[in-house]
Amino acid sequence: MKDTTILVIDDDRIILDSLCEFLSLEGFTAEGAGTFKGALDKLSANDYCLVITDVNLPDGDGLELLHIIRRDHPKTVVLVITGYGTIESAVMAIKSGAYDYLTKPIVDDELRLAVERAITQQSLISENENLKLQLEQKYRLENIISHHYKMAKIFDLVEAVADSKVTVLMAGPSGTGKSMLAKAIHHRSGRRNQPFVEVSCGALPETLLESELFGHSKGAFTGAVTNKEGKFLAADAGTIFLDEVSNASPGLQAKLLRVLEDRKFEAVGSNKTITVDTRIILASNRDLDEEVKQGRFREDLYYRINVVKIKLPPLCERVGDVKLLAEHFLKIYSALHDRNKLGFSDEAMELLERYSWPGNVRELENIIERAALLSKGKFIGADDLPDSTKQEPAKAGRQDRYEAMGLKEALAGPEKEIIRQTLKANHWNRQETAKALQINRTTLFKKMKHYALYDEAGRLGLT
DSSP, rough: OOOOOOEEEOOOHHHHHHHHHHHHHOEEEEEEESHHHHHHHHHHOOOOEEEESSEEETEEEEHHHHHHHHHHHHHHEEEEEEEGGGGHHHHHHHHHHHHHEESSSOHHHHHHHHHHHHHHHHHHHHHHHHHHHHHHHOOOOGGSSOHHHHHHHHHHHHHHTTTTTOOOOEOOOSSSSSSHHHHHHHHHHTTOOOOOOOOEETTHHHHHHHHHOOOBBSSSEEEEEESSSOHHHHOOOOOOOOTTGGGHHHHHHHHHHHHHHHHHOOOOOOOOOOOOOOOOEEEESHHHHHHHHTTSSSSHHHHHHOOEEEOOOOOOOTTTHHHHHHHHHHEEEEEEHTTTOOOOOHHHHHHHHHHHHHHHHHHEEEEEHHHHHOOOOEEEEEEOGGGGGGGGGHHSOOOHHHHHHHHHHHHHHHHOOOOOOOOHHTTTTTTHHHHHHTTTTTHHHHHHHHHHHHHHHHHHHHO
16 A cells, blocks of 8 residues: 555645645555646656546646546546535546545545545456456467467468458367467457357257347246346457357257347347347357258358358377477476476377377367376376377277368378478488488478478477
8 A cells, every 4th residue: 555656636735735645644655736737747757546636627627637547547546526516527527437526525534435445446457457468468379389380371360350340160179279269369359358258059958058148038938037148248349259059959040140140139038139249259060061961050050150261170180289289288287286397208299299189289288287297207208198198099099081181281291290200210410311201401491391390490409
């Protein structure tokens, strides 16, 4: 409290000095200004947690000053002083964003209580701002770790569409990071200060999902004892992320189509139409093309949500990211669980890179947290990893399945792994590696850059 600085603004010098003296005796740092211009000069030069201002100033309007403070100093809380005859102005000030008002003559106990409440409010505002900043840092696009060329293309696409209203559809198996990417899109958009609401359509029974999304009115069904606001309304002006949307029933799909087209809906059991301004991001771990062919997903809804499609590759297709992600997760969970872990043994890392990762990034994160928590040495060894990672790749992975792709794309993964293993066998000596692969050094260098192997060599201090 000793560092709390308060600005008092009043054209009556006696009141101004009296208030400043009282606040100083209470343990605050108090500064005074007797005019509108003097107050602006003080505000431009210093940060104040609280401003106490008279409504009537000789060279300006206290309400206008309030608007300026709310606009330029959003973390500053404002208390308004008014005479007995100008309560209407105080009420107007409250509507304009003042926290509270005091009437003249000012009573010490009332002032003390009002200041204490205002300081508490200011602390909550600062804490909220810090939490928002932490969220923005956590969900920055740069925090999604990858050197794979497919992910680089996804990052470029996110940059292009983030600050727009366009609907985004994300595809890919579970655990590839669809939720985190949706948060990154939201926090990179102009809606970042508005709500981000996530709903897993596969986690709720069909009978409850419609109520969860659109809300319900009292008496709409057994157990609906009060009105309930739905997730779409909660996400108004912000973003809603609908995960596993392929689980939506035919009736719910029809309602989703209307929301996507008109941003309008009715709560369950209500005839009142609600309009929202909500950005919609959807995700599915099923092939929606196949779901449409099988008649399980509406074709018109699919075409409506398939405006911008982001397909997240499984972790087994970007083996080069396994080491990056494993080291990242080890750093996080070593700090979280107060464990001094320095890295991975060569054998452990080889096992991680050979494993097929059916659970993708989520599975990798869980395995690294477990190893950080339970391993006894400073380095994570092969014995610290679960038995599933030690199986032969053909047994550890899922059954082979055909996926349509170009020959160049299909050969990229094996080519990268061959180059990487040859580099390791030759201690990352590019001349010896090029000779072993029967290609020239320039070709090898270009391929290393393309597959992010040059960056990997740099991290090992071998460039």
